[in-house]
Amino acid sequence: MAAPKIGQAAYKGPSIIKEIFYGMALGLTAGGLWKMHHWNNQKRTREFYDLLNRGEVTVVLENEVTSP
């Protein structure tokens, strides 16, 4: 190969182990953010139903019974 014989630094290339590690770390971080969004949604849903069951909130705008 000509490249190593020329008096300049040869390109060593990436380390596959490091790239896999960084990729997994980034993927797990992004997945973790999604999971936080999911847990936040679950918490808000649970809070809503707790308040609804205790009667502190209502989903009924007007408490009138009208025939369909």
Place this chain on the structure above:
Amino acid sequence: MIVLEWLFLTIAPCDAAEPWQLGSQDAATPMMQGIIDLHHDIFFFLILILVFVSRILVRALWHFHYKKNPIPQRIVHGTTIEILRTIFPSIIPMFIAIPSFALLYSMDEVVVDPAITIKAIGHQWYRTYEYSDYNSSDEQSLTFDSYTIPEDDLELGQSRLLEVDNRVVVPAQTHLRIIVTSADVLHSWAVPSLGVKCDAVPGRLNQTSILVQREGVYYGQCSEICGTNHAFMPIVVEAVSRKDYGSRAKPPHTTLRHKRRGPVACLVSSGYELPVFFQEEKINLILIMDQLIADFVSRMGLALPVAILVAVKAGLAE
């Protein structure tokens, strides 16, 4: 977190489809909440794989650009990485399968004793609903048709292609059994907020159970192509409080009596498929016959064999 909310755009603050909606409609039943949770569980793995593969791709394109790396390496295989890239992706489906099967089998659980049974019958191109638990004084079930409201007749605030003249009124916080069938061609009774999609097959009674957790109005549309007006036969389910249900779900000037469930209804809830010759009229006839013999045979514990005899008799009379 506000940025994440904006990014994911998964908030649909209603129980009907919204323009440019990205995520699911808000869940109103435990089944739909389970479906949404399963979707979130699987989406975690999708994001993980997307980010990982995108990063590796971008880094490979960066590092092995022809100007930076003029002489490509001649690598034909690498045993270690081949083993890793086979085992790791095969583990991911196992993590997906666990919540998936848990939800699937819990959705298959049949509610043993629902409070109310409602029949949803699809026609071209409207729906008929029957509340057979109630008898009016002349022994007829509470039956009504549900037609879509044409666009020209919509009032301010109503949704196009979603509103109907007569809604399905159900009590909230109550176990319901919906029996879906068709009088002509295939239809489908689908309400996304309730997590329900049940095909209406002529000659067959399909059953689904729901428990609506909160009051509200839930919209759905026919989900099986059924002809020219397939898009114009929506479903509207109105969940009211139990104390309001008694005044909403009966025709005026009638009294309601709770009717004991007949043997053919037992047959249906056991998951048996009625023969093809059972048209809608025959189903009504048999249910009326059930009323006549229910008191005697259910006491004697002969409900199922008598139901089979009744069904055969009805078929022979065809």
